[in-house]
Amino acid sequence: MIQRERIADNVYSFQSDIYAQVTAGAVIGPNWAVVIDTLSMPEETLEIRDFIEQELSVPVRYIINTHSHADHAWGNCFFPGTTVISHSLCRQLLETKGKLALEEYKRQNSAFRNVKIVLPQVTFTQGMLNLRVGKKTLTLSPLPGHSPDNVAVLVEEDRVLFAGDAAMSLPYIVDGNIDDLVASLKRIGKMGLENIIQGHGDIVLRGEIENFVKDNLNYLSNIRKAVRKASKRKYPQDLLDEVTIEMSGKSRVLIGGLAAELHRRNLRALYKQLYGEIPTSSEDDDEDYEEEEYDDE
Numbered sequence: 001m002i003q004r005e006r007i008a009d010n011v012y013s014f015q016s017d018i019y020a021q022v023t024a025g026a027v028i029g030p031n032w033a034v035v036i037d038t039l040s041m042p043e044e045t046l047e048i049r050d051f052i053e054q055e056l057s058v059p060v061r062y063i064i065n066t067h068s069h070a071d072h073a074w075g076n077c078f079f080p081g082t083t084v085i086s087h088s089l090c091r092q093l094l095e096t097k098g099k100l101a102l103e104e105y106k107r108q109n110s111a112f113r114n115v116k117i118v119l120p121q122v123t124f125t126q127g128m129l130n131l132r133v134g135k136k137t138l139t140l141s142p143l144p145g146h147s148p149d150n151v152a153v154l155v156e157e158d159r160v161l162f163a164g165d166a167a168m169s170l171p172y173i174v175d176g177n178i179d180d181l182v183a184s185l186k187r188i189g190k191m192g193l194e195n196i197i198q199g200h201g202d203i204v205l206r207g208e209i210e211n212f213v214k215d216n217l218n219y220l221s222n223i224r225k226a227v228r229k230a231s232k233r234k235y236p237q238d239l240l241d242e243v244t245i246e247m248s249g250k251s252r253v254l255i256g257g258l259a260a261e262l263h264r265r266n267l268r269a270l271y272k273q274l275y276g277e278i279p280t281s282s283e284d285d286d287e288d289y290e291e292e293e294y295d296d297e
Contacts, residue, residue: 002044004051005203008158010134013197014048016040020256021169021200022071025162026052027155029134032061035082036153036162037199038075042111045075062131064140065120066164066199067150068093069175070101076118085129086120087142089149094119143188145181146172146199152188159192165199169254170245171216172262174269178220185220189213200255215249222248223263227270230279237281240267 003015010028015021016039025036026048033052038045052060065073065086073094076084098117105112122129129140136155143152146165153162165172166184173181188196189210196204196212204212226243230236245252245263252260271279 002039002047007160007195007197007203008155010136011155011158011160013162013203014039014044015202016044016071018044019071020258021202023197023199023201024048024072025153025197026060027133027136027138028052028056028058029136031058032133033058034062034064034131034133034138035060035079036064037066037072037164038063038078040071042075042078042115045078049078064131064138064151064153064162065090065094066153066162067147068098069147069165070098070105072164072199073098074102074112074115074117077114077116083122084118084120085122085131085140087149087151088123088125090151091120091123093149143184144176145178145184146176148176148180150176150184154191159194160197161188161191161193161195162197163188163199167196167198167201167204167212167216169198169201170250170259170262171220172266173220173273174262174265178224178270178273182217182220185213185216219249223266223270224274227267227274230267230271231275234280235282236271236279237268240271240279241281243267 001017005013007013012026014024019040022040024039027034052058060079060082063076063079063082063084065084068090094117102115102117131138136157139154139156140151143150143163143166150164150166152164171181193209194206196209230239233239245260250259255262268279
């Protein structure tokens with residue numbers, strides 16, 4: 001089962017009960033619907049499709065992928081005949097990293113045996129792209145930081161933002177860039193929104209948005225300070241191992257309990273982003289460093 005919530009008239013969000021509180025959305029018009037992202041597991045994506053096509057009795061005409069990661073884009077194939085829209089980098093990443101990762105998934109998990117990568121047919125790189133759905137105007141624009149291809153979808157009339165993974169209860173930069181994410185979060189804070197649909201986590205309501213942005217910026221500032229301090233040590237990883245998620249202003253229960261591990265990866269990734277190398281440990285930790293989104297591994 002997935003958690004479904006009506007955000008505004010003809011605007012819905014869906015949250016996974018299986019993996020990392022990942023979300024998707026839908027905007028329903030009188031004759032057809034737009035799906036925003038697909039969920040991690042095929043059965044969840046099919047549940048979204050059945051709700052729209054059987055309960056609401058409209059076909060899905062468009063899918064918008066906010067970015068290329070598995071839990072947001074691999075379900076495209078379960079909506080045959082639709083037009084998929086994304087950032088141009090999303091198409092490139094799905095065609096390269098996505099196809100390779102899916103083959104590995106299929107070897108490990110039979111649930112993905114019928115999944116195939118469907119590449120976006122409509123892409124954009126800069127500026128904005130508008131899509132009209134009944135009385136709703138959807139505005140797509142780049143919102144990088146979590147990943148370079150992340151885009152947001154704003155339902156203009158309702159001021160509802162499907163932010164992709166630029167908005168998460170724990171910011172995650174392993175496949176992205178901290179400065180880009182800081183800029184994206186500041187932009188979100190100035191948009192005059194009613195709701196934010198996070199890529200992972202619960203809906204952020206209007207009265208919570210200011211603190212949400214502040215808390216995420218504070219977390220990013222804290223891990224930047226920790227990494228800079230660690231860089232002055234002979235073995236920077238030793239110090240990073242002591243920097244708990246709680247010390248950085250977040251809780252380990254976030255993202256379905258994955259937050260502590262994602263925090264650890266954030267620290268290592270940020271060190272490499274800032275200093276061009278993996279932080280060394282006094283224990284000669286030679287653990288392989290993965291620069292991919294956790295749901296692509």
